[in-house]
Amino acid sequence: MNANMASSPTLIPFLLIFFLFHFHRSSSLPLSVENPEDDVIVSSPKGTFTAGFSPVGENAYSFAIWFSTQATTKTVVWMANRDQPVNGKRSTLSLLKTGNLVLTDAGQFDVWSTNTLSSKTLELHLFDTGNLVLREQSNQSAVLWQSFGFPTDTLLPGQIFTRFTKLVSSRSEGNHSSGFYNLYFDNDNVFRILYDGPQVSSVYWPDPWLVSDNVGFGNGRSTYNSSRVAVLDNLGEFSASDHFSFKTIDYGLLLQRRLTLDHDGNVRVYSRKNGEENWSITGQFKSQPCFIHGICGPNSICSHEQVIGRKCSCLEGYSWIDSQDWTLGCKPNFQPTCDNKTEYRFVPYYEVDFYGYDYGSSFSNYTYKQCEKLCSGLCECMGFQYSFARENGLFWCYPKRQLLNGHHSPGFTGQIFLRLPKNDVQENRVQNSDDLACSRNAEKVLERPYVKGKENGSVKFMLWFAIGLGGFEVLCIFMVWCFLFRSSNHLVSADQQGYVLAAATGFRRYTYSELKQATKGFSEEIGRGAGGTVYKGVLSDKRIAAIKKLHEFADQGESEFLTEVSIIGRLNHMNLIGMWGYCVEGKHRMLVYEYMENGSLAHNLPSNALDWSKRYNIAVGMAKGLAYLHEECLEWILHCDIKPQNILLDSDYQPKVADFGLSKPLNRNNVNNSSFSRIRGTRGYMAPEWVFNLQITSKVDVYSYGIVVLEMITGRSPMIGVQVTELGADQSHNERLATWVRERRRKAREGECWVEQIVDPTLGSDYDVEQMEILTTVALECVEEEKDVRPSMSQVVERLQSHDS
Numbered sequence: 120m121n122a123n124m125a126s127s128p129t130l131i132p133f134l135l136i137f138f139l140f141h142f143h144r145s146s147s148l149p150l151s152v153e154n155p156e157d158d159v160i161v162s163s164p165k166g167t168f169t170a171g172f173s174p175v176g177e178n179a180y181s182f183a184i185w186f187s188t189q190a191t192t193k194t195v196v197w198m199a200n201r202d203q204p205v206n207g208k209r210s211t212l213s214l215l216k217t218g219n220l221v222l223t224d225a226g227q228f229d230v231w232s233t234n235t236l237s238s239k240t241l242e243l244h245l246f247d248t249g250n251l252v253l254r255e256q257s258n259q260s261a262v263l264w265q266s267f268g269f270p271t272d273t274l275l276p277g278q279i280f281t282r283f284t285k286l287v288s289s290r291s292e293g294n295h296s297s298g299f300y301n302l303y304f305d306n307d308n309v310f311r312i313l314y315d316g317p318q319v320s321s322v323y324w325p326d327p328w329l330v331s332d333n334v335g336f337g338n339g340r341s342t343y344n345s346s347r348v349a350v351l352d353n354l355g356e357f358s359a360s361d362h363f364s365f366k367t368i369d370y371g372l373l374l375q376r377r378l379t380l381d382h383d384g385n386v387r388v389y390s391r392k393n394g395e396e397n398w399s400i401t402g403q404f405k406s407q408p409c410f411i412h413g414i415c416g417p418n419s420i421c422s423h424e425q426v427i428g429r430k431c432s433c434l435e436g437y438s439w440i441d442s443q444d445w446t447l448g449c450k451p452n453f454q455p456t457c458d459n460k461t462e463y464r465f466v467p468y469y470e471v472d473f474y475g476y477d478y479g480s481s482f483s484n485y486t487y488k489q490c491e492k493l494c495s496g497l498c499e500c501m502g503f504q505y506s507f508a509r510e511n512g513l514f515w516c517y518p519k520r521q522l523l524n525g526h527h528s529p530g531f532t533g534q535i536f537l538r539l540p541k542n543d544v545q546e547n548r549v550q551n552s553d554d555l556a557c558s559r560n561a562e563k564v565l566e567r568p569y570v571k572g573k574e575n576g577s578v579k580f581m582l583w584f585a586i587g588l589g590g591f592e593v594l595c596i597f598m599v600w601c602f603l604f605r606s607s608n609h610l611v612s613a614d615q616q617g618y619v620l621a622a623a624t625g626f627r628r629y630t631y632s633e634l635k636q637a638t639k640g641f642s643e644e645i646g647r648g649a650g651g652t653v654y655k656g657v658l659s660d661k662r663i664a665a666i667k668k669l670h671e672f673a674d675q676g677e678s679e680f681l682t683e684v685s686i687i688g689r690l691n692h693m694n695l696i697g698m699w700g701y702c703v704e705g706k707h708r709m710l711v712y713e714y715m716e717n718g719s720l721a722h723n724l725p726s727n728a729l730d731w732s733k734r735y736n737i738a739v740g741m742a743k744g745l746a747y748l749h750e751e752c753l754e755w756i757l758h759c760d761i762k763p764q765n766i767l768l769d770s771d772y773q774p775k776v777a778d779f780g781l782s783k784p785l786n787r788n789n790v791n792n793s794s795f796s797r798i799r800g801t802r803g804y805m806a807p808e809w810v811f812n813l814q815i816t817s818k819v820d821v822y823s824y825g826i827v828v829l830e831m832i833t834g835r836s837p838m839i840g841v842q843v844t845e846l847g848a849d850q851s852h853n854e855r856l857a858t859w860v861r862e863r864r865r866k867a868r869e870g871e872c873w874v875e876q877i878v879d880p881t882l883g884s885d886y887d888v889e890q891m892e893i894l895t896t897v898a899l900e901c902v903e904e905e906k907d908v909r910p911s912m913s914q915v916v917e918r919l920q921s922h923d924s
């Protein structure tokens with residue numbers, strides 16, 4: 120306990136401390152009956168500890184022991200009356216004739232006593248260990264009572280923790296009354312921490328699942344030694360009779376030390392040099408503060424970041440009960456109902472775990488839809504966890520009746536789907552995107568800085584193409600003609616002479632002869648695909664460009680083509696390839712793009728050019744580009760053909776997604792299956808929705824993204840070995856890469872590093888294991904069969920960025 124309050128003389132003008140030693144006054148107690156200047160009544164022989172009245176609030180005091188200090192911040196190690204402070208005036212601590220040590224409030228009632236009885240002469244002695252002892256004066260080994268036997272939240276070196284004692288945390292940093300956490304020896308002899316909250320209680324240390332299924336030895340603990348003792352020694356080793364032990368990081372030094380069950384539910388060992396003011400943490404029981412139960416209250420999620428520390432946040436649709444006290448949690452903003460008319464929506468949370476409070480049993484071999492239906496039908500279901508069990512290869516459904524102990528758990532493979540009534544919340548979110556930078560009517564000048572390509576003839580693969588070699592095998596056509604189309608149409612027709620965007624963006628229309636000249640008569644081909652052929656060219660302003668001649672759009676009407684081009688031209692993101700202009704003249708349809716020095720990801724992957732940090736960076740950049748396409752603009756644009764050939768790399772290996780936009784924007788609110796002609800993406804990267812004729816959403820791109828990432832991780836192409844062009848065959852192969860990775864992860868034994876077994880051998884051991892794990896986990900979620908289980912691209916970005924080094 121740290122009492123932060125200054126004990127100023129004006130605060131306690133007439134604190135009366137009566138020590139009534141009826142038989143004998145202890146020689147070690149320099150007592151005065153009344154001490155108006157100071158609340159200190161006694162210090163230990165060497166002055167390490169002080170006992171006395173310590174302020175805990177306005178005119179409220181507790182009888183306590185603390186490390187002696189000159190500073191205003193004192194470190195309290197024991198309190199007699201933490202839950203019932205006494206009045207600042209005329210409260211007394213007295214040793215009665217009967218041998219009882221009694222703390223009496225000014226109102227003349229007893230607040231605390233040692234309940235001791237003796238006819239001998241007694242004395243009260245404070246040792247340099249911090250132990251306050253009531254003993255016989257004539258026989259000093261006859262101890263009637265000692266503070267070491269009744270710890271509050273702190274254990275000092277040498278203080279034996281027994282089956283009769285427990286530590287109880289304080290309520291908060293500034294409030295010393297009893298809090299929610301208890302450290303104690305349980306009936307099975309295991310040393311545990313219990314969260315004993317207002318509504319529920321649960322053990323969270325040691326991890327309950329580790330102990331419960333290991334009778335005898337769980338988590339290295341023994342249930343057989345019934346002596347139930349624990350002690351911290353002077354050198355910094357803590358050991359308990361259930362075999363739990365640890366050494367502080369400064370083990371071996373003689374320092375001031377204490378072990379405290381802090382108000383946040385963690386046990387920490389602190390140490391400092393004599394005379395120093397600040398403590399350092401030199402050991403703790405839980406390394407992940409968010410895994411402590413009750414820390415954020417119901418319906419909230421705990422997250423922990425290095426810089427800002429622990430943070431609690433309410434779930435979507437919930438708000439704080441008391442924003443000053445996170446332990447109370449969040450309440451719903453909606454009226455929970457239980458009828459079968461309410462429709463629900465399910466909001467996914469990734470890498471978030473809510474411990475416990477499942478609905479009776481769990482349900483194995485459930486599809487996502489079955490699980491959603493199950494939860495919708497259960498009155499109390501507040502959401503469900505949907506997770507894959509490695510052991511049996513099945514999906515499990517865990518409906519939750521309460522959402523407690525929520526925390527971010529990186530690498531946790533289950534997902535939480537929060538149940539919320541369907542209302543206009545989602546609409547609001549869409550409308551909010553109006554505020555984002557890429558509004559339709561943007562007049563601002565888009566920056567497209569000109570980076571001159573390196574004219575270094577000795578670099579062999581310098582001359583690489585901009586627009587995917589195999590790109591355009593397929594274009595995704597067609598989505599719904601929405602308001603966007605209509606208004607864009609209008610835009611085009613209003614602009615007979617040129618192009619409305621031209622002035623603002625530098626995006627312009629080129630003539631056929633201009634581009635013919637730039638490409639020296641289309642002589643330098645740098646790529647070819649079903650959609651068109653790409654040539655390298657130098658524009659009249661000396662910029663190097665990649666110019667794509669489209670075959671497919673030859674038949675398309677001019678205005679329709681312009682509509683699409685106008686949409687693409689307006690997109691501006693560092694991870695999307697920049698388009699500088701277009702050409703539409705007679706049958707000619709051409710697009711002018713920025714030129715990318717390092718070619719495509721497909722080209723770079725086998726060539727050893729990409730180390731791990733480049734690969735991770737590419738995965739993040741791709742995700743950002745796609746998230747922008749899917750979500751950040753008013754236009755919802757699907758790519759539909761994500762593959763390594765369409766990911767281009769600039770001179771710094773920054774990825775840029777190419778070949779997007781010719782798939783028509785998708786009006787989110789109006790996705791309609793039937794208006795889609797069934798055209799597929801590229802073999803190996805196609806989502807199952809295409810094959811099974813299901814609704815096409817942005818999750819098709821998420822799927823393809825996942826495959827590309829798996830390819831980057833493993834160095835294995837999902838295309839290798841595809842023999843037939845038949846759809847079914849492709850699909851099964853497609854699954855093979857994902858399945859192969861899943862299998863390896865599943866088969867890895869506990870504690871084994873599964874990452875080693877999947878990683879691209881050309882990387883060697885030169886990669887960040889944590890990043891590798893998170894990237895693989897995310898990629899596997901992206902390639903889930905069930906589209907609703909896949910994360911959105913912005914969720915992918917968020918998760919990958921939190922592991923960015």
Ligand SMILES: *[C@@H]1O[C@H](CO)[C@@H](O)[C@H](O)[C@H]1NC(C)=O
Nearest residue numbers: 255257258259260261262263
């Ligand atoms: C002192 O007290 C202890 C503990 O009560 C007792 O064992 C011991 O015999 C006593 N010694 C004397 C001299 O009375």
Ligand SMILES: *[C@@H]1O[C@H](CO)[C@@H](O)[C@H](O)[C@H]1NC(C)=O
Nearest residue numbers: 175176177290293294295296
């Ligand atoms: C400390 O917390 C307890 C329990 O919540 C509360 O009753 C008490 O008023 C608080 N004391 C102070 C000084 O805030």
Ligand SMILES: *[C@@H]1O[C@H](CO)[C@@H](O)[C@H](O)[C@H]1NC(C)=O
Nearest residue numbers: 344345346348358359360361
């Ligand atoms: C039980 O634990 C205590 C304290 O760690 C130890 O001294 C004692 O030897 C142990 N007993 C057995 C039977 O292991």
Ligand SMILES: *[C@@H]1O[C@H](CO)[C@@H](O)[C@H](O)[C@H]1NC(C)=O
Nearest residue numbers: 190192394395396397398399
């Ligand atoms: C102790 O900590 C305080 C606040 O963190 C800091 O300002 C002060 O400099 C520290 N004192 C020493 C001696 O390190």
Ligand SMILES: *[C@@H]1O[C@H](CO)[C@@H](O)[C@H](O)[C@H]1NC(C)=O
Nearest residue numbers: 457458459460461496497498
């Ligand atoms: C749900 O609807 C069915 C028929 O529409 C009705 O029989 C049933 O009682 C309803 N259940 C609840 C919980 O309202």
Ligand SMILES: *[C@@H]1O[C@H](CO)[C@@H](O)[C@H](O)[C@H]1NC(C)=O
Nearest residue numbers: 483484485486511512513514
């Ligand atoms: C899981 O469910 C599917 C379809 O209901 C069934 O074919 C399969 O055998 C089940 N698997 C197991 C292990 O029960």
